[in-house]
Amino acid sequence: MRILAIESSCDETAAAVVEDGRRILSSVVATQIDIHKLYGGVVPEIASRQHIEAISTVVENALTEAKLKLSQIDAIAVTAAPGLIGALLVGVNFAKGLAFSSGVPLVPVHHIRGHIASNYLAYPDLEPPFLALVVSGGHSNIIKVDGYTDFTVLGRTRDDAAGECFDKAARVMGFPYPGGKYIDEAAKKGDAKAFNFPKTKFADAPYDFSFSGLKTAVINTCHGFKQKGEELPVNDIAASLQKAICDVLTDKLILAASETGINKIVLAGGVSANDGLRENVTAACKKDGYELYLPPKNLCGDNAVMIASQGYYEHMAGVTADMSLNASATAAIDKGIG
Ligand code: KG4
Numbered sequence: 001m002r003i004l005a006i007e008s009s010c011d012e013t014a015a016a017v018v019e020d021g022r023r024i025l026s027s028v029v030a031t032q033i034d035i036h037k038l039y040g041g042v043v044p045e046i047a048s049r050q051h052i053e054a055i056s057t058v059v060e061n062a063l064t065e066a067k068l069k070l071s072q073i074d075a076i077a078v079t080a081a082p083g084l085i086g087a088l089l090v091g092v093n094f095a096k097g098l099a100f101s102s103g104v105p106l107v108p109v110h111h112i113r114g115h116i117a118s119n120y121l122a123y124p125d126l127e128p129p130f131l132a133l134v135v136s137g138g139h140s141n142i143i144k145v146d147g148y149t150d151f152t153v154l155g156r157t158r159d160d161a162a163g164e165c166f167d168k169a170a171r172v173m174g175f176p177y178p179g180g181k182y183i184d185e186a187a188k189k190g191d192a193k194a195f196n197f198p199k200t201k202f203a204d205a206p207y208d209f210s211f212s213g214l215k216t217a218v219i220n221t222c223h224g225f226k227q228k229g230e231e232l233p234v235n236d237i238a239a240s241l242q243k244a245i246c247d248v249l250t251d252k253l254i255l256a257a258s259e260t261g262i263n264k265i266v267l268a269g270g271v272s273a274n275d276g277l278r279e280n281v282t283a284a285c286k287k288d289g290y291e292l293y294l295p296p297k298n299l300c301g302d303n304a305v306m307i308a309s310q311g312y313y314e315h316m317a318g319v320t321a322d323m324s325l326n327a328s329a330t331a332a333i334d335k336g337i338g
């Protein structure tokens, strides 16, 4: 079964064709980062307009790259939630038009379910059940994946996501948006013990995260140096911040694995491209004997192949939407959408 998928939840307009949920026939991603960089973050109105301008060409290119016509596509999958509402609506409406005109099913996909599915494309043998750590610009979750469409959230962030913490800290340190990858690079040259940044724990919710205190601590540290007219020890701050984030993510993930008895672990989302996190989790899994799946770096960020893959499993589970499908800025991963 060939699925054409569309992703437009944030600042990438993406389309892809995937066969049977696992074989990539094409993948096109048009990023808007250079435009949002000028403002230090994503401007929702600009994102929507950019999606409108890009979407026809991106979809057309995905079909051309796959050497297929629309009439050879068996279903259209689309990210319907969560994300920026105006941005999501562009993809949802375009997908509705394609599904209606070609008479094939329309399959709504949850963006975070998609991130998890990016691993199915890299690892042909990977199947649920497993435990997933999903870390992106908007989400930090530990999720029990019991089946392709069966999810239970074990841990969530109480405030900022890990990616948001990376990006906001990077901004005060003078890096361009999105700053996560610049922190990652600077951290390799710094001393992770230089600053003792806070690591939040909740007695009543051992898998929950909180990154706003850490973000504030880093911002205050940077302001302190600036007020004294001293040069920022950028590499040391980056290394210490990255260690604080990665230690918390790894410790809670391993605790969840040990307490649930699940021995297969999967990482997903933009922040899973972070080398410090990959090394940390790899070492912890090796030490405790867990099987680890890391998404390839080109599939960590937003793309449409992950939506096509998850769309395949949603379709197999009987999930389809009619022309009344709406986008939603928020949506629980364990409930159906559409
Ligand atoms: O999954 P994603 O592309 O979009 C959302 O769904 O949010 O994640 C984007 C986030 C940004 O915060 C970005 O800074 C972060 O992923 N990111 C990284 C790295 N590469 C991307 N964070 C830390 N280290 C990286 N190497």
Ligand code: ZN
Residues within 6 Å of the ligand: 111, 115, 136, 137, 269, 270, 301, 302
């Ligand atoms: Zn994402």
